[in-house]
Amino acid sequence: MSVLLRNANIGGARDVGLADSNASGYTDILIEAGRIARIAPGLHDGSAETVDLEGRVVIPGLWDNHVHMSQWAFASSTLSLAAASSARQAADMVSRALSAEPAKRGGVDRSDMSSPFVGTAFHDALWPDAPHRTALDEVSGSRAVVLLSNDLHCVWLNSVALEMYGFADHPTGVLREDDAFAVSQRLLAAPDAVLDGWVDSALRSAATRGIVGIVDLEMRWNLDDWMRRRRSGSDSTRIEFGIYAQHLDRAIELGLRTGQQLDELTSVGRLKVVTDGSLGTRTAFCYDEYPGLSGPDSHGLLTLPPHEVMPLIRRAVNAGIEPTVHAIGDHANALVLDAYEQLGIPGRIEHAQLLRESDVARFAQLGIVASVQPEHAMDDRDIADRFWEGRTQRSFMVRSLLDAGVELALGSDAPVAPLDPWVTIAAAVARSRDGRAPWHPEQAISVGDALFASTRTRIGAGEVADLVVLDADPWAASGDDVRRMPVAATILAGRFTHRDV
Numbered sequence: 001m002s003v004l005l006r007n008a009n010i011g012g013a014r015d016v017g018l019a020d021s022n023a024s025g026y027t028d029i030l031i032e033a034g035r036i037a038r039i040a041p042g043l044h045d046g047s048a049e050t051v052d053l054e055g056r057v058v059i060p061g062l063w064d065n066h067v068h069m070s071q072w073a074f075a076s077s078t079l080s081l082a083a084a085s086s087a088r089q090a091a092d093m094v095s096r097a098l099s100a101e102p103a104k105r106g107g108v109d110r111s112d113m114s115s116p117f118v119g120t121a122f123h124d125a126l127w128p129d130a131p132h133r134t135a136l137d138e139v140s141g142s143r144a145v146v147l148l149s150n151d152l153h154c155v156w157l158n159s160v161a162l163e164m165y166g167f168a169d170h171p172t173g174v175l176r177e178d179d180a181f182a183v184s185q186r187l188l189a190a191p192d193a194v195l196d197g198w199v200d201s202a203l204r205s206a207a208t209r210g211i212v213g214i215v216d217l218e219m220r221w222n223l224d225d226w227m228r229r230r231r232s233g234s235d236s237t238r239i240e241f242g243i244y245a246q247h248l249d250r251a252i253e254l255g256l257r258t259g260q261q262l263d264e265l266t267s268v269g270r271l272k273v274v275t276d277g278s279l280g281t282r283t284a285f286c287y288d289e290y291p292g293l294s295g296p297d298s299h300g301l302l303t304l305p306p307h308e309v310m311p312l313i314r315r316a317v318n319a320g321i322e323p324t325v326h327a328i329g330d331h332a333n334a335l336v337l338d339a340y341e342q343l344g345i346p347g348r349i350e351h352a353q354l355l356r357e358s359d360v361a362r363f364a365q366l367g368i369v370a371s372v373q374p375e376h377a378m379d380d381r382d383i384a385d386r387f388w389e390g391r392t393q394r395s396f397m398v399r400s401l402l403d404a405g406v407e408l409a410l411g412s413d414a415p416v417a418p419l420d421p422w423v424t425i426a427a428a429v430a431r432s433r434d435g436r437a438p439w440h441p442e443q444a445i446s447v448g449d450a451l452f453a454s455t456r457t458r459i460g461a462g463e464v465a466d467l468v469v470l471d472a473d474p475w476a477a478s479g480d481d482v483r484r485m486p487v488a489a490t491i492l493a494g495r496f497t498h499r500d501v
Helices: 011-015 069-075 087-100 133-140 159-164 178-187 192-207 222-231 245-253 306-318 330-343 357-366 375-387 398-403 421-430 447-452 479-483
Strands: 003-009 026-032 035-040 049-052 057-060 062-067 117-122 145-149 154-157 174-176 211-216 238-244 266-274 323-327 347-351 368-372 408-410 467-470 487-492 495-499
Touching (some): 003 057, 003 467, 011 057, 011 447, 069 192, 087 117, 087 133, 087 145, 154 159, 174 178, 192 495, 211 487, 222 266, 238 245, 245 266, 245 306, 306 323, 323 330, 330 347, 368 398, 375 421, 398 408, 408 447
Parallel strands (some): 062 211, 117 145, 211 238, 238 266, 266 323, 323 347
Antiparallel strands (some): 003 026, 026 035
């Protein structure tokens, strides 16, 4: 069925190159067969469903370019520890939650003592006390407890859980990097129907915020998951799914290639390679030592050295699978840029949180896309001020990258930050949150720049009809108002996935 959107305001989108330059600010948009057929004032189509937008702003559909979809969906069924300001407080929150735990949460039987109790989103970098297995043992009895850090690079387990996951002799119960990933992936072993229900619900919620597509970088074999979800009717979002190194052989054998469309809404993404840790876990690989740390890991962790990264990327590229590489610390980013330069190929870096000044220009020279998550700067500003002291002018350098001619791709890294593009855009534009003064405001970018880095289509004849209708003008909004941007409708390939008009 055709849809005719009357009185759409596309002036702002036109001014930043997201709409045809010859289209007027207030116009009609005719959608046929999932694409924009015509844009002009006074259009008429008697067979089309007509929706009067009454001057509402229309922009292209929004993408989140970095999501861990299963973990984001799973987090909705867990205890959030984001408010905990100490290990003691976190343990007390677990104690209260265990006492009040409902028999079921999120469709999973939580009264089964063989099922771990799960908490998420703790930030321990600035805690006055260190997390330890004994603090959880005191409040958990015989129940396994697994707590995931906000950055996903650390898990905190009690003794029962340590034995359950094969780490019974671990001295502290705090696992980092690969050991933490192994535990978190086992947690996601919920029944397919349950996990898929969480995912579908989370995607439909994302549509209410203007999301039409995500890049899913879940550390799973994602092909089977998404094909199953499509068969069950999950159709609110475009999905570009990533492939991890442990699944590369399987992907090559199946002939998967980056950009390959498997159905109308599902496509093959990139090879995801993780080379270092995170700031919050103090494992991002840096040239300078972390204050208070000593020994071989005082600079962070290089989880995959260049001599292993390069053949992995080369093999993927030869098979038609493009790379994207996780690098957070300045030394990790420099090594990844070196690898791309030696391989002579363009690619993408995920996060790029701390950079040398000289490496900013290298991004542009080598054709490297910077896939960045601006809300991390808001979450981590105090941690960065402490552990990257004297270097924070080189952290989260979104403006500098843009000015150097680097292509940006904005995302959330959900569940590290919310799967909400307006939270991401507001952080990029305002560099502030919760009434605090802007943090390094010289790295702020414009609303237009942020939207350009969050979209994949334009408003123009022949373009796919992925559109968002807004109840406010983002170009005229404050940072806080952008964060709360009211979304009146989301249109995916010509059909409404969210509608309040």
